[in-house]
Amino acid sequence: MEELSLFEKLLREGPKAVNLGLREFAQALEAQGIKVVHVDWSPPPPEAEELADILEKLL
Amino acid sequence: MFRVCQIQKRRYFDSMFLMRVTQRLRAEPGITEAAVVMGTPANVQILKELGFPEQELAQAGPDDLVVALAGEDEAQIRAALARLEEFLSGRSEEIKLAPKTLEQALAQFPEANIAVISLPGRYAGREAKRALEKGLNVFLFSSNVSLEEEIELKHLAQRKGLIVMGPDCGTAIVAGVGLGFANVVRRGPVGLIAASGTGAQEFTSLIHRAGSGISHAIGTGSRDFSDSVGGGTALSAFSALEADPKTEVIVFLAKPPGPGTLAKLAAEVRRAKKPVVACFLGIIPENIRREWPGKLVNLIDEAVIAALELLGHPVPDFLCLSETALRSLAKAERRKLGPNQHYVRGILAGGTFCYQAQLLFHLRGIPFRSNAPLSPEYALPNPLRSEGHTLLDMGDEFFTQGRLHPMIDPTLRVERILSDGSDPEVAVLLLDFVLGYNASPDPAGDLIPAIREVKALREKQGGHLIVVGSVCGTEGDPQDYTAQVRKLEEAGVLVFPTQAQAVKFILALLGG
Numbered sequence: 001m002e003e004l005s006l007f008e009k010l011l012r013e014g015p016k017a018v019n020l021g022l023r024e025f026a027q028a029l030e031a032q033g034i035k036v037v038h039v040d041w042s043p044p045p046p047e048a049e050e051l052a053d054i055l056e057k058l059l
Numbered sequence: 060m061f062r063v064c065q066i067q068k069r070r071y072f073d074s075m076f077l078m079r080v081t082q083r084l085r086a087e088p089g090i091t092e093a094a095v096v097m098g099t100p101a102n103v104q105i106l107k108e109l110g111f112p113e114q115e116l117a118q119a120g121p122d123d124l125v126v127a128l129a130g131e132d133e134a135q136i137r138a139a140l141a142r143l144e145e146f147l148s149g150r151s152e153e154i155k156l157a158p159k160t161l162e163q164a165l166a167q168f169p170e171a172n173i174a175v176i177s178l179p180g181r182y183a184g185r186e187a188k189r190a191l192e193k194g195l196n197v198f199l200f201s202s203n204v205s206l207e208e209e210i211e212l213k214h215l216a217q218r219k220g221l222i223v224m225g226p227d228c229g230t231a232i233v234a235g236v237g238l239g240f241a242n243v244v245r246r247g248p249v250g251l252i253a254a255s256g257t258g259a260q261e262f263t264s265l266i267h268r269a270g271s272g273i274s275h276a277i278g279t280g281s282r283d284f285s286d287s288v289g290g291g292t293a294l295s296a297f298s299a300l301e302a303d304p305k306t307e308v309i310v311f312l313a314k315p316p317g318p319g320t321l322a323k324l325a326a327e328v329r330r331a332k333k334p335v336v337a338c339f340l341g342i343i344p345e346n347i348r349r350e351w352p353g354k355l356v357n358l359i360d361e362a363v364i365a366a367l368e369l370l371g372h373p374v375p376d377f378l379c380l381s382e383t384a385l386r387s388l389a390k391a392e393r394r395k396l397g398p399n400q401h402y403v404r405g406i407l408a409g410g411t412f413c414y415q416a417q418l419l420f421h422l423r424g425i426p427f428r429s430n431a432p433l434s435p436e437y438a439l440p441n442p443l444r445s446e447g448h449t450l451l452d453m454g455d456e457f458f459t460q461g462r463l464h465p466m467i468d469p470t471l472r473v474e475r476i477l478s479d480g481s482d483p484e485v486a487v488l489l490l491d492f493v494l495g496y497n498a499s500p501d502p503a504g505d506l507i508p509a510i511r512e513v514k515a516l517r518e519k520q521g522g523h524l525i526v527v528g529s530v531c532g533t534e535g536d537p538q539d540y541t542a543q544v545r546k547l548e549e550a551g552v553l554v555f556p557t558q559a560q561a562v563k564f565i566l567a568l569l570g571g
Contacts, residue, residue: 005220008299010172010196011275014234018164018195020186021177022073023154025200025239028496029175031537032236036175037168040157042071043122043182052185 070124089135101460184208199225213291228278229256242495243535247272250306254313257409274306286317338362389567395523400486404479405450408465413452469505480513494532
């Protein structure tokens with residue numbers, strides 16, 4: 001049998017989620033009985049962002 | 060009037076949380092206006108137009124928190140500002156202990172298989188890329204992700220056997236679980252691949268109400284079917300649904316694809332073992348009619364009926380309201396109108412509902428205006444002023460910049476119902492009510508006071524206002540479809556089982 005891709009595994013197993021952004025989206029998943037870890041996200045400091053851009057270009 | 064602005068550098072909160080903080084500040088004594096928002100250019104512009112001090116606002120950047128308060132008494136404004144910190148820190152302990160990065164979250168939950176991302180567009184692409192690199196599928200709700208980033212994300216996903224639903228993906232249902240704005244529908248044999256969020260909500264809700272169900276509904280994001288993106292998500296979703304043992308029929312729901320994307324999709328459909336329906340919402344060009352190998356329709360109801368027929372599932376009566384029935388109902392309503400009442404005003408939260416209404420008007424040869432026009436000849440010059448028949452997409456960027464979507468925040472729709480509904484030349488208001496996870500807890504209740512107000516006003520003037528609506532959802536939704544319909548009918552709204560039928564009824568009214 002062919003090995004399932006990670007997308008096909010998601011369809012087979014259902015979502016196990018990490019939520020970045022609106023907290024309500026995580027709560028709606030919890031209300032459906034889904035395990036979800038919510039990230040208390042905040043924007044990276046500008047220097048970190050610039051550095052990430054430079055690194056990305058170098059790599 | 061005193062107007063005070065405070066900028067807090069590099070302090071981020073999500074828009075729904077800030078909406079609640081804003082509401083709490085508005086309820087403080089003596090506060091006439093309040094806004095607690097991130098300092099995006101759109102938000103800053105709105106605050107400037109409202110008369111808040113430009114000098115302070117000029118200091119605000121998109122990662123800064125802007126607090127704007129207005130009131131008659133300066134002391135009351137200071138008192139409200141003093142309470143702000145309490146409202147902002149009113150987040151649960153659980154949130155304070157939550158991981159701060161994707162990496163920390165994965166350390167806590169290594170089995171995770173999807174990242175659900177609704178961050179501001181300028182950060183969402185980078186986080187989505189990180190998620191893909193860590194082997195996670197992505198549901199990317201955020202809009203304002205650049206085309207280049209979208210293409211890069213989709214290539215990366217393809218290489219790793221992952222999917223990127225989005226950017227600008229409102230709705231998905233994966234193995235019975237709703238992501239984003241989604242309705243509670245039973246699982247069943249219909250697989251959906253949809254570029255449009257409200258289109259997917261209407262389709263999956265109608266399949267459910269017809270007694271069938273959804274295996275998976277994969278959102279692609281609004282640009283996926285265009286040739287600039289090339290259908291990467293749609294093609295991955297198609298091959299997965301083709302292989303999925305629970306899916307028996309596959310439905311595409313999108314605006315007509317570009318020629319290059321059409322050729323790729325058509326080649327896959329020709330090879331497919333499962334029956335396929337394409338609902339290409341819009342004016343379908345001749346090349347698509349010629350080349351599409353499967354069943355081809357252009358209204359959501361028709362796609363639902365086609366899928367049910369392919370399954371051998373009975374098509375319920377509510378999906379087949381006859382033209383004769385609509386015409387006789389229209390005749391009875393038309394008698395109530397005054398001689399100067401001519402116009403239809405659609406004030407819609409769902410982009411696809413606005414689009415579908417326009418398509419039906421266009422096919423019937425009735426001219427109209429829209430802020431999100433089907434083709435340029437229908438463009439509404441000023442979105443704030445309706446002209447003749449106007450069909451408004453209130454979820455369009457013009458209305459949502461710096462605000463929550465009208466499916467969550469009804470403020471602008473209420474204002475528009477009051478202004479357009481009071482226009483003596485207006486005969487009909489067309490409204491939609493979208494239920495499901497993450498939508499307003501009471502979409503009908505949000506608009507009913509305004510509906511009652513304009514209906515009463517017009518009766519007093521010796522006229523009559525016909526309010527036509529459709530409710531997108533199911534009885535399993537947190538808002539309960541049946542309860543919402545009942546509430547609207549009690550308020551005098553003519554509620555149709557599908558949005559296309561609501562529009563067809565209006566066309567019967569106009570048709571004479």
